[in-house]
Amino acid sequence: MSDSLFTDSDLPRQAREILPGVIHLPGWLDVTQQLFLVRQFQLFAQRGIPPHSPDIFGKKMSVQMTSLGWHWSNYEYTQSVPELGGAAPLPVPDWIVRLGRRAVEDAYARPNLQWPVEETERTIRWARSYTPDMALVNYYSPQASMGMHQDKEERSSAPIVSLSIGDTAIFRAGNTETKNHPYIDLRLASGDLVVFGGPSRFMYHGVPKILVGTAPTDIGLHSAGLTEGRFNLTLRDTGLAALATAGLPLK
Numbered sequence: 361m362s363d364s365l366f367t368d369s370d371l372p373r374q375a376r377e378i379l380p381g382v383i384h385l386p387g388w389l390d391v392t393q394q395l396f397l398v399r400q401f402q403l404f405a406q407r408g409i410p411p412h413s414p415d416i417f418g419k420k421m422s423v424q425m426t427s428l429g430w431h432w433s434n435y436e437y438t439q440s441v442p443e444l445g446g447a448a449p450l451p452v453p454d455w456i457v458r459l460g461r462r463a464v465e466d467a468y469a470r471p472n473l474q475w476p477v478e479e480t481e482r483t484i485r486w487a488r489s490y491t492p493d494m495a496l497v498n499y500y501s502p503q504a505s506m507g508m509h510q511d512k513e514e515r516s517s518a519p520i521v522s523l524s525i526g527d528t529a530i531f532r533a534g535n536t537e538t539k540n541h542p543y544i545d546l547r548l549a550s551g552d553l554v555v556f557g558g559p560s561r562f563m564y565h566g567v568p569k570i571l572v573g574t575a576p577t578d579i580g581l582h583s584a585g586l587t588e589g590r591f592n593l594t595l596r597d598t599g600l601a602a603l604a605t606a607g608l609p610l611k
């Protein structure tokens with residue numbers, strides 16, 4: 361029997377704990393919610409930090425980014441962006457915090473997970489206190505990719521919430537030690553949610569490929585002036601607010 365008979369794309373897309381603490385919920389956002397998000401991304405781009413490709417140690421990323429709450433560049437969070445005329449990030453709106461809480465709750469308040477091991481009641485209470493203070497909107501053109509990296513500039517081990525809209529991406533979920541094997545390649549389609557926390561909070565991860573032409577036609581990409589590509593909304597709790605208030609160094 362040919363191996364290609366049952367490729368990843370043919371198998372039913374089910375909610376799965378990919379690795380301990382890494383939960384994939386396919387189709388978590390419906391079309392109306394995706395449309396809403398695409399419109400909001402346009403507003404963020406018009407009113408906040410303009411989408412740009414950050415330099416990482418002198419090399420431009422292929423992804424375009426804008427962010428709320430904090431600006432991220434070259435492995436550092438800042439509150440203003442001198443290279444973009446001193447622009448400051450817009451605040452994280454309440455609806456994003458609510459979205460993040462719902463995502464963490466839906467991901468972790470499920471039976472039979474390897475992580476967390478707490479009972480459901482406690483997990484729900486814990487998920488409801490999730491307060492992302494930073495949201496990153498990444499836009500991938502069909503040629504864009506993101507190399508393997510850890511999200512580790514945060515002073516908090518709260519989970520990362522990641523939503524996909526537009527073309528399907530190959531998302532590489534790795535290990536906490538190296539950028540290399542072992543890792544798992546996962547297809548993230550429009551509307552999918554991934555939450556990673558607990559033992560996998562600091563896993564290496566990346567997006568090696570965008571599958572061109574796979575975006576649904578009814579999620580408003582055209583009205584955003586786009587015919588293709590993928591948005592990713594990543595929510596993070598930086599844990600930096602207390603340091604900033606106390607005037608302490610953020611690094």
Ligand SMILES: O=C(O)CCC(=O)C(=O)O
Binds near residue numbers: 496506531565
């Ligand atoms: O686009 C994605 O799914 C991942 C984004 C990501 O890894 C990041 O923003 O750090």
